[in-house]
Amino acid sequence: MRFGLFGSAQAKRPEPGSELTDSSQGFHEWIENNIEAEALGFHGVFVVEHHFTGFGQVSASLNLLTWLGARTTTYRLGTAVLVLPWHNPVLLAEQAATLDLLSGGRLDFGIGKGYRYNEFAGFCVPMEEAESRFDEAMEVITKSFVSDTPFSHHGRHWQYDNIVVEPPSAQRPHPPFWMGAGSERSVRQVAERGYNLLLGQYDLAEDVLRHVAQFKADVEQRGRKFNPMEVGVARAVHIARDKADLDAALERRFQGHMRINKISERPGETRDRFVHNEAETRRICDETALFGTPDQIARKLDDLRAGGVEYVMINFGGSRENIRRFARDVMPGLTGSPRFADAAK
Amino acid sequence: MRFGLFGSAQAKRPEPGSELTDSSQGFHEWIENNIEAEALGFHGVFVVEHHFTGFGQVSASLNLLTWLGARTTTYRLGTAVLVLPWHNPVLLAEQAATLDLLSGGRLDFGIGKGYRYNEFAGFCVPMEEAESRFDEAMEVITKSFVSDTPFSHHGRHWQYDNIVVEPPSAQRPHPPFWMGAGSERSVRQVAERGYNLLLGQYDLAEDVLRHVAQFKADVEQRGRKFNPMEVGVARAVHIARDKADLDAALERRFQGHMRINKISERPGETRDRFVHNEAETRRICDETALFGTPDQIARKLDDLRAGGVEYVMINFGGSRENIRRFARDVMPGLTGSPRFADAAK
Numbered sequence: 229m230r231f232g233l234f235g236s237a238q239a240k241r242p243e244p245g246s247e248l249t250d251s252s253q254g255f256h257e258w259i260e261n262n263i264e265a266e267a268l269g270f271h272g273v274f275v276v277e278h279h280f281t282g283f284g285q286v287s288a289s290l291n292l293l294t295w296l297g298a299r300t301t302t303y304r305l306g307t308a309v310l311v312l313p314w315h316n317p318v319l320l321a322e323q324a325a326t327l328d329l330l331s332g333g334r335l336d337f338g339i340g341k342g343y344r345y346n347e348f349a350g351f352c353v354p355m356e357e358a359e360s361r362f363d364e365a366m367e368v369i370t371k372s373f374v375s376d377t378p379f380s381h382h383g384r385h386w387q388y389d390n391i392v393v394e395p396p397s398a399q400r401p402h403p404p405f406w407m408g409a410g411s412e413r414s415v416r417q418v419a420e421r422g423y424n425l426l427l428g429q430y431d432l433a434e435d436v437l438r439h440v441a442q443f444k445a446d447v448e449q450r451g452r453k454f455n456p457m458e459v460g461v462a463r464a465v466h467i468a469r470d471k472a473d474l475d476a477a478l479e480r481r482f483q484g485h486m487r488i489n490k491i492s493e494r495p496g497e498t499r500d501r502f503v504h505n506e507a508e509t510r511r512i513c514d515e516t517a518l519f520g521t522p523d524q525i526a527r528k529l530d531d532l533r534a535g536g537v538e539y540v541m542i543n544f545g546g547s548r549e550n551i552r553r554f555a556r557d558v559m560p561g562l563t564g565s566p567r568f569a570d571a572a573k
Numbered sequence: 574m575r576f577g578l579f580g581s582a583q584a585k586r587p588e589p590g591s592e593l594t595d596s597s598q599g600f601h602e603w604i605e606n607n608i609e610a611e612a613l614g615f616h617g618v619f620v621v622e623h624h625f626t627g628f629g630q631v632s633a634s635l636n637l638l639t640w641l642g643a644r645t646t647t648y649r650l651g652t653a654v655l656v657l658p659w660h661n662p663v664l665l666a667e668q669a670a671t672l673d674l675l676s677g678g679r680l681d682f683g684i685g686k687g688y689r690y691n692e693f694a695g696f697c698v699p700m701e702e703a704e705s706r707f708d709e710a711m712e713v714i715t716k717s718f719v720s721d722t723p724f725s726h727h728g729r730h731w732q733y734d735n736i737v738v739e740p741p742s743a744q745r746p747h748p749p750f751w752m753g754a755g756s757e758r759s760v761r762q763v764a765e766r767g768y769n770l771l772l773g774q775y776d777l778a779e780d781v782l783r784h785v786a787q788f789k790a791d792v793e794q795r796g797r798k799f800n801p802m803e804v805g806v807a808r809a810v811h812i813a814r815d816k817a818d819l820d821a822a823l824e825r826r827f828q829g830h831m832r833i834n835k836i837s838e839r840p841g842e843t844r845d846r847f848v849h850n851e852a853e854t855r856r857i858c859d860e861t862a863l864f865g866t867p868d869q870i871a872r873k874l875d876d877l878r879a880g881g882v883e884y885v886m887i888n889f890g891g892s893r894e895n896i897r898r899f900a901r902d903v904m905p906g907l908t909g910s911p912r913f914a915d916a917a918k
């Protein structure tokens with residue numbers, strides 16, 4: 229198996245009057261965690277993009293990854309995901325290609341349609357346009373990467389005339405595209421597009437295994453060889469010291485999920501995506517968490533591996549201690565390459 | 574006096590079929606030149622943003638600067654300029670704030686309206702909207718930086734509802750804004766906005782001195798203390814080995830300027846900006862160039878300093894050798910702080 233990091237950094241606006249807040253601290257800790265993760269044998273990172281949260285999630289993910297790229301050498305730099313409806317697709321392709329070029333081809337270009345109501349509302353983009361904006365943006369982005377001669381595009385949301393987009397990416401014809409999916413239909417669409425598949429940290433293990441099996445079948449049906457590294461499964465990990473520590477971590481996970489649900493919901497509307505039953509939300513949070521002792525965590529990862537999962541991106545909640553303990557106590561039994569021993573020499 | 578670097582890097586698309594081209598080479602040389610420039614006592618860099626040139630000028634300047642930021646410690650990271658008409662101002666503020674935060678407040682936020690026809694045509698933005706897009710973008714960007722509580726904006730080109738833009742910048746209330754100007758009217762507008770002033774590398778020395786004097790008067794008339802470091806003058810420098818080397822460098826400068834003029838012009842229209850008389854263009858290119866021996870270059874810089882210029886951003890045409898020779902043979906007599914001697918120890 230291979231492991232990466234997944235999640236966000238946090239840079240909150242200082243409270244007015246509190247001159248002592250260093251808003252950069254969360255970003256710098258995230259950078260240092262990832263630098264250490266590279267040394268410990270983690271394969272790369274996927275970082276979110278979110279806007280207007282009020283608690284400082286990463287908004288300019290390609291910029292944060294660019295800083296990290298300059299501080300690392302082999303580590304993959306991934307977005308999970310760039311939310312296309314608010315980006316000018318040509319500017320985004322230029323930014324992505326710049327990072328890919330500078331980093332020697334380390335960008336994993338994860339994209340999504342967006343799901344948070346507060347972001348669509350903030351950008352004054354109707355949620356109903358998410359799908360058509362996504363499709364059109366990917367058409368323009370793909371052309372931007374692959375076209376060595378000028379092209380034009382006159383679509384519903386974007387217009388360009390006779391452009392050649394620079395710089396070129398290092399990975400040709402373009403960086404790998406990664407896309408999330410959570411249903412049979414959406415998994416099939418990812419396979420049809422020829423993209424790699426991202427599965428979410430709140431997807432139950434049985435659903436993950438079902439989606440991976442389906443993706444493999446869909447990919448092979450289309451005559452493409454299935455590579456298990458083209459499926460990334462996000463998981464939250466916490467190595468618990470004792471029962472109280474475990475309970476506290478599960479409670480933090482539940483509260484964090486509820487907070488995200490709250491800013492994501494459209495006021496007055498019930499959407500399938502958001503589970504309104506608190507008990508049910510708590511059950512999903514608990515069941516999908518890889519929280520416990522190293523042995524308990526390794527067993528759950530082994531179950532995923534047995535079902536064809538080879539690449540797990542881990543949300544450690546920003547804990548350097550958990551990154552280190554996972555690398556020392558969990559990874560060696562699963563990767564077959566005890567990189568920690570080398571890195572610690 | 575203080576000196577910085579100014580210009581572009583180049584990352585050309587490989588010619589189809591030529592698998593050996595390393596498009597990243599130009600970017601990496603630019604990065605390494607700037608890292609060395611920091612060590613040699615240069616104050617920072619300003620980098621251009623251009624699109625669809627076909628010869629690989631920098632398009633995603635904030636990303637290139639972010640990579641450089643991670644490799645430097647005190648060096649200022651400037652844009653000259655971000656061309657606002659094609660940027661979503663909130664996304665741009667987020668990207669800029671991310672760089673400013675990560676770099677510990679080293680961003681110089683230079684902005685412009687755009688002037689190249691091929692860029693407006695490529696983005697399908699009418700040139701007539703340049704001014705209104707610029708004004709509206711700066712209104713949104715300024716609000717994005719300074720607002721700690723949610724704001725809305727419903728303008729002609731952009732709409733936002735109830736947003737708080739994150740992360741915060743390190744420099745408060747915002748990174749310094751820099752703006753180019755080339756006439757009495759436009760210099761006054763920069764002073765009125767409270768921005769810093771950028772003067773171009775093709776501005777004749779007499780015009781530079783006139784603009785600096787006027788800017789100083791305008792700033793003081795508005796009750797603000799004039800700081801000469803708030804005016805940056807771009808200049809091209811080439812230390813010539815002999816007459817043939819000098820002539821070749823002047824010819825390259827002229828041809829490069831003509832190439833830019835050509836892609837900038839609106840087809841069939843004559844604009845004041847572009848001098849169509851080749852002899853006149855050549856005269857301006859020659860007169861504004863600081864090309865020659867170290868002594869000749871130092872004398873021209875001394876003339877600028879006598880007229881109130883303290884900060885010169887230099888286009889060395891990407892030559893590492895010229896950067897080194899300038900630091901060794903020209904800077905010490907002008908900066909009063911022979912940093913080269915320290916750096917070379």
